[in-house]
Amino acid sequence: MFRKLMAFSEAKTAINQHLKPQPLGTEEIPLFEAHNRILAESVASALDIPPFNRSTVDGYAVKAEDTFSAEENHPAKLAVCGMVHIGEPPKTVVAKGEAAEIVTGAPIPEGADAVVMVEDTGRENNMLSVYSAVTSGENVMKKGSDIKKGEVVLEKGQVLGSREIGALAAMGKATAKVYRVPRVAVFSTGAEVTEPGKQLLGGKIYDINAYSLSTAVVESGGNPVCLGVVSDDKAELREALEHALSCADMVVTSGGVSVGPKDLMPQTVNALGEPGLIVCGVAVKPGKPLTVALVGEKPVFALPGHPASALLMFHLFVRPVIRFWAGKPASEAVVVRAVAGARMFAAKGRRTFVMVRLRCDVSGRFVAEPVETGASGAITTLVKADGFVEIPENQQFVDADEGVDVALFRSVV
DSSP states (O other): SSSSOOOOOOOOOHHHHOSSSSSOOOEEEGGGGGGBBBBBBBOSSSBSSSSEEEESEEEEEGGGGTTTTSSSSOOOEEEEHHHHHHHTTTOOOOOTEEEEEOOTHHHHHHHOEOOOOOOGGGEETTEEEEOSSSTTTEEETTHHHHSSOOOEEEEOBBBBBHHHHHHHHHTTTEEEEEEOOOOOOEEEEOOOOTTTTTTOOOOOOOOOHHHHHHHHHHHOOOEEEEEEEEEOOOHHHHHHHHHHHHSSSSSESSSSSSSSSTTOHHHHHTTSSEEEEEOOOOOSOOOOOEEEEEEEEEEEEEEEESHHHHHHHIIIIIHHHHHHHHTTTTOOOOOEEESSSSSSOOOOOOOEEEEEEEEOOOSSSSEEEEEOSGGGGGGHHHOOOOOOEOTTTTOEOOTTOOEEEEEOOOOSO
16 A cells, blocks of 8 residues: 655645645634634724724813913813713813813813813812813823724734734624634544543553544644544444545544555545545655545545654644634744754654654753654653654754754644
């Protein structure tokens, strides 16, 4: 099945050529459901914000020129002509020599151009004493000073967090047009795999991949549909694949892709529809058995059963597709410079990815320590590895203390 392995770059090219190079589509959703979604259009405000001149303090709306002579010992005297309430249009007009009582957030009444803070005034009945002069515009937030009508506030492609959703609400938007989240069906294969929570019988192991890969789908911007464990039976496998394709935009499986008698995934998925297999084995280590097929327009990524290999292949091949379909940049890789903590060997003729854990030495340098990924490290690698070092096909090894680039699995280590 793997007599002729595709080069890493060749496999990447084949996948990119067959999959649609655009987001899956858009949808309009309520703001309360928009957190962490990707905006599918730029948003310009249809109104000035604030939509009127408003007071920023409690006090009195005045004509600034009426206060220019005001001093502590010689206050300006103004007649109180009314009161402006918050949440309603002013019902009074401020004439020369007058002041209108106002609260924070209330609209500035006609005739006034400034607000004197209540702390700088004294009042007896309807006569106001102003002890400190104000200038035109003082203590007033002008109409459109925050956002002007027609101003683009949010750009297409932005992630909607609390601040962005607040801005949409400020503009009167009850919904947001966002990119659709890809639905990704995930299941594990193998007669030896048991669902966590069930009794572990002899010869069985608990399912890791359905859970780690489903979580990786979420981290990539997709919506996982976890279908559990499917046995190594050709009819059951075909039925599971057909169900997965009917309920999702993409299918991700693990196991059943090597060359054993129970490794039925390649021929099963290839028989589901055209164009069928586009990748069946890649010259990489780990992850050589990676299989990718296209059934109609829906991809099936069949990953190795080894948990660390499955996650690495997901990170390299599946994650960019999910992100692109979700309207996110295809890559958000964070790379740090480090030195190798030990000699790292490459597999001959294969691009090799060495899982590493980062530490700082006494001089403050990052040191990349290789993490075991063989049979003995199938589970601990998931916890210990911070990222990986990539060794090209034409390089035999990376020597200890040699400078390396570490691609991180997470942006914070």
